[in-house]
Amino acid sequence: MCSPEYWVRHVRETVRFLNGVRALEAQGVTAYIEVGPDGVLSALAQDCLTEPADDIAAEDTPAPLLVPVLRKDRPEPQALVAALAEIHVHGETVDWRGFFAGRGARRVELPTYAFQHQRYWLEAGASAGDAAAFGLDPADHPLLGGAVPLAGADGLVFTGTLSLHTQPWLADHVLRGEAVLATTALVELAVRAGDEVGLGHVEELVIQAPLALPRGGGVQIQLVLGEEDETGTRSLEMYSRAAEPVGEDEWICHASGVLAPEPDDATTAEVAAGLAAWPPPGAERVEVDGLYELLAGDGLVYGPSFRGLRAVWQRDDEVFAEVSLAEESVVDAQRFGLHPALLDAALQPLGLGVLDGVGRGRMLFSLAGISLYASGASALRVRLARTGPETLSLTAVDGAGEAVVSADTLTLRQVATEQPEAAPAADAAGTLPEPAASSEAAAETP
The missing domain is CATH 3.10.129.110 (Polyketide synthase dehydratase)
Structure with missing residues (x-):
């Protein structure tokens, strides 16, 4: 990608995007990372897969990950960190040491038990309305x-x-x-x-x-x-x-x-x-x-x-x-x-x-x-x-x-x-x- 010849061929020759995606799929690739200004190719790549992601997930097979690192409607740092997080939770390896290098970050121990949850949503109460509007005393x-x-x-x-x-x-x-x-x-x-x-x-x-x-x-x-x-x-x-x-x-x-x-x-x-x-x-x-x-x-x-x-x-x-x-x-x-x-x-x-x-x-x-x-x-x-x-x-x-x-x-x-x-x-x-x-x-x- 760093040679002039690559970009000349990229402009002048046929782009075999479909063949490229299916070749990767045939080799067992399940994570596709789009390095570009938006997520256009991620959407195209999903259409190129031989089996839709929903069908794959239904068969208890990990659904393929397609994630762009940048989005035109989001700040670049936010989009990049969100992409790394999505890659991480999908089970792929992220070099977090490299990401946090020079930031003073350190590892911390998490509790060995499941996080305790407490619900804070307000329950809907009885709606009495205005009793006086119906001729009633409250x-x-x-x-x-x-x-x-x-x-x-x-x-x-x-x-x-x-x-x-x-x-x-x-x-x-x-x-x-x-x-x-x-x-x-x-x-x-x-x-x-x-x-x-x-x-x-x-x-x-x-x-x-x-x-x-x-x-x-x-x-x-x-x-x-x-x-x-x-x-x-x-x-x-x-x-x-x-x-x-x-x-x-x-x-x-x-x-x-x-x-x-x-x-x-x-x-x-x-x-x-x-x-x-x-x-x-x-x-x-x-x-x-x-x-x-x-x-x-x-x-x-x-x-x-x-x-x-x-x-x-x-x-x-x-x-x-x-x-x-x-x-x-x-x-x-x-x-x-x-x-x-x-x-x-x-x-x-x-x-x-x-x-x-x-x-x-x-x-x-x-x-x-x-x-x-x-x-x-x-x-x-x-x-x-x-x-x-x-x-x-x-x-x-x-x-x-x-x-x-x-x-x-x-x-x-x-x-x-x-x-x-x-x-x-x-x-x-x-x-x-x-x-x-x-x-x-x-x-x-x-």
Whole structure:
């Protein structure tokens, strides 16, 4: 290439580019480096190969490398270094000592393990839009979009849409293969509804049917508050239907209850008194390893967002637990009164069978006397105490010993361990059939 004769022949004689490329290919050449002002010849060379690069790669044979060292639209140093890097990752030999000579570069040792990856993309949140533009008052809650005071009446309706796409943590609560809204989310919604009308006590909440969440689309929900009666209480009902209803889909009632003013004798000091000493004196530590695998065998699968149980102790008919939210849920906790995953974790010790007759194989049927004293908690110390054959009370404080939540009565009922052969199909709202109570449990409970 340095002789005048070469360039004379290059100008005057036929350029046998196709023959040259195929001769190289026949000799097993797999890397073609174009030394020139752009990548024109690299594109031509690829067309000259006897087999397209895609076909070669499909046969588990290394695809040929065709790379120009310069590009007209890039600075020369950048294009050259990029070409060398591409050659290197293709498995060809690059004289890096020569490249870095005189630059003060040196070799460094890399970790012997695979690089740790952490995802920093922001998750898409629920897009509530401007509630006022639709005639709604803002609900200021992650599970609700807005509220509508009823004209000519004292009632109120909350509305919102639940979706596994916009609220992915909901998919971490799976019952018999379907994502189901945790019962504790219904408790959270009842508390939020009470806050709106100045009623800080959920006097009663009865679960009517589970609320299944479809993998695609979403579910519309409504919380309907009745008018205030002479005692100062209001009725509450929670409904759902498919977000994109087909025909005249009916609303399904999932829970009903009563909201009331906070009792006059309620004091946070009484709630926190039994949890002042921690760990509780006289209580024995209970092993929690394997709990989630055990529950999964029963058809209840918890994902990372709901795996919040950290430690459990037992003292006679009392169970104590430490629970906390997963790291990715801590920030969201500030937007809830009490995050449903945290309250669910407070009930998970029952799955260990620590209290005979109240635990595995039973579902939360109703709650009574619920009061929330502080919002935004991300960790709790919990006390569950048996109050009857199928009932418990719950109290919980934060890490500083301040009262967070209490419930006078939690009622659990036995559910069938096997689904009936001809179980009803899920309706258009994606709602699961209500779990059937066993005949024995039905005789023991109202």
